[in-house]
Amino acid sequence: MQIIKRIQSGFDFPEDVLLFLRIFMLASVLPLLVKFLSIPKLMNIITPRTPVPGVKCDDITRKKIEKYTDYILGANCWIYNSTCLKRSLIMYSFLRKYGMNVRVCFGVKYKKEMSVGLEGNQLDGHAWLLYNGDIYLEKNIQVTKTYIMTYCYPEISDDVRGKGFIPAIEGFK
Secondary structure, X not given: OHHHHHHHHOOOOHHHHHHHHXXXXXXXXXXXXXXXXXXXXXXXXXXXXXXXXXXXXXXXXXHHHHHHHHHHHOOOEOOEOOOHHHHHHHXXXXXXXXXXXXXXXXXXXXXXXXEOOEOOEEEEEEEEEEEOOEEEOOOOHHHHOOOEEEEEEOOOOHHHHOOOOHHHHOOOO
């Protein structure tokens, strides 16, 4: 009984429990999807065909999606650990499901690794969201701007290229 009361206190409405469970389910299968599918196939699967009818992604819904995603991935146990890839893909899928036209982007940069016997450049990857051409829901936008975008889904059109952190991705076509 104590567990049920604690679970109920974390949600404002019954629909919130369903949203939480859907995010949990995607977080559970996402590692397998990432491992066995190409990025285009993965994006095709997790991109909703149509938004939820009659529902708009207002600020409250967006905050719930972000809160539940961060809570699940923040558990840091087994497959539920927070990585930029998992967070971006889950948030992308659910924000689009609720009618928000976000994009998920992947980028790389060189990082200097000076380890025992290791010198030189190594690649570091990052995934993030774009909304209206701007980096969206990132804790440190300046760090994200240091990555060179290698892939974005859906593809970026020329009208979006002129916004946001475009100097960091000038050569991207």
